[in-house]
Amino acid sequence: MKPARRRTRGLSGTGSPAIDTALWGKHVSFDDPGEEHVLGLPEAVTACLFDMDGVLTRTATVHAAAWKQMFDDFLREREGEGFTPFDPVADYDEYVDGKRREDGTRSFLESRGIELPEGSPDDPPDASTINGLSARKNALVLEKLREHGVEVYPGSIRYVRAARDAGLRTAVVSSSANTAQILDAAGIADLFDARVDGLTAKERGLAGKPAPDMFLAGAESLGVPASAAVVFEDALAGVEAGRAGGFAHVVGVDRVGQAEALRRHGADVVVKDLEELL
Numbered sequence: 001m002k003p004a005r006r007r008t009r010g011l012s013g014t015g016s017p018a019i020d021t022a023l024w025g026k027h028v029s030f031d032d033p034g035e036e037h038v039l040g041l042p043e044a045v046t047a048c049l050f051d052m053d054g055v056l057t058r059t060a061t062v063h064a065a066a067w068k069q070m071f072d073d074f075l076r077e078r079e080g081e082g083f084t085p086f087d088p089v090a091d092y093d094e095y096v097d098g099k100r101r102e103d104g105t106r107s108f109l110e111s112r113g114i115e116l117p118e119g120s121p122d123d124p125p126d127a128s129t130i131n132g133l134s135a136r137k138n139a140l141v142l143e144k145l146r147e148h149g150v151e152v153y154p155g156s157i158r159y160v161r162a163a164r165d166a167g168l169r170t171a172v173v174s175s176s177a178n179t180a181q182i183l184d185a186a187g188i189a190d191l192f193d194a195r196v197d198g199l200t201a202k203e204r205g206l207a208g209k210p211a212p213d214m215f216l217a218g219a220e221s222l223g224v225p226a227s228a229a230v231v232f233e234d235a236l237a238g239v240e241a242g243r244a245g246g247f248a249h250v251v252g253v254d255r256v257g258q259a260e261a262l263r264r265h266g267a268d269v270v271v272k273d274l275e276e277l278l
């Protein structure tokens with residue numbers, strides 16, 4: 001596949017130094033000051049891998065609320081009213097965001113020194129197991145989504161369309177086992193050539209983020225090497241996965257004021273919304 005088209009920016013001859021793209025959120029010097037790389041991407045990029053919750057859809061906050069409700073109920077039952085509640089920003093970002101459901105449950109409990117048996121995937125929501133708590137959280141997410149519907153980030157959707165118009169291939173790479181339903185509910189499923197999600201990861205035995213496996217599988221399903229693909233992520237575990245996979249570029253999407261942490265975990269650039277790259 002050909003690299004994305006470049007367009008001339010008309011700055012040649014202005015005597016400007018190499019373009020210091022404030023747009024990218026960090027200093028990036030292009031070789032030729034007369035050219036702007038399409039959509040803020042390095043020239044070698046032919047494919048875009050988008051995380052979903054928090055990048056394409058406003059569902060990260062729905063997940064965070066469901067995690068809080070589930071963990072707070074669990075902690076209250078276990079420790080009484082004096083329990084330390086789940087912090088929907090700090091705990092969510094650090095232990096849960098971007099990870100597959102059971103990994104999120106395990107990781108937060110570990111942070112509190114709580115060990116529970118794994119149980120089995122068909123454990124009911126009232127089972128005191130990793131699978132049981134995960135089922136409880138999923139029931140809450142589905143209830144909230146049914147109640148409120150799914151909203152997209154319009155700037156992200158414009159960006160995905162522009163990427164496709166520029167000849168780039170697109171995939172969704174999300175840890176969520178509810179990805180297909182959420183894309184359908186948002187009416188954006190047809191904007192992607194491939195999908196790797198929590199269910200496919202389980203079926204194919206792929207390690208979850210922060211391991212790079214899901215993104216590598218996304219690139220493979222688009223028929224491109226990691227060196228030709230860019231990762232768009234809002235989660236610390238997600239940018240870490242992008243960095244670990246050796247992708248051409250990792251764009252951190254900062255919806256909650258954690259730009260510095262996204263950079264530390266592997267983002268090459270951080271934007272507040274993909275609109276900034278258009």
Ligand SMILES: O=P(O)(O)OC[C@H]1O[C@@H](O)[C@H](O)[C@@H](O)[C@@H]1O
Pocket residue numbers: 052053060063064096097098099100101104138141174175176177178179198235
């Ligand atoms: O519970 P689901 O829908 O399978 O999603 C798993 C995880 O998917 C990720 O995309 C979200 O960032 C997490 O918050 C969420 O917990």
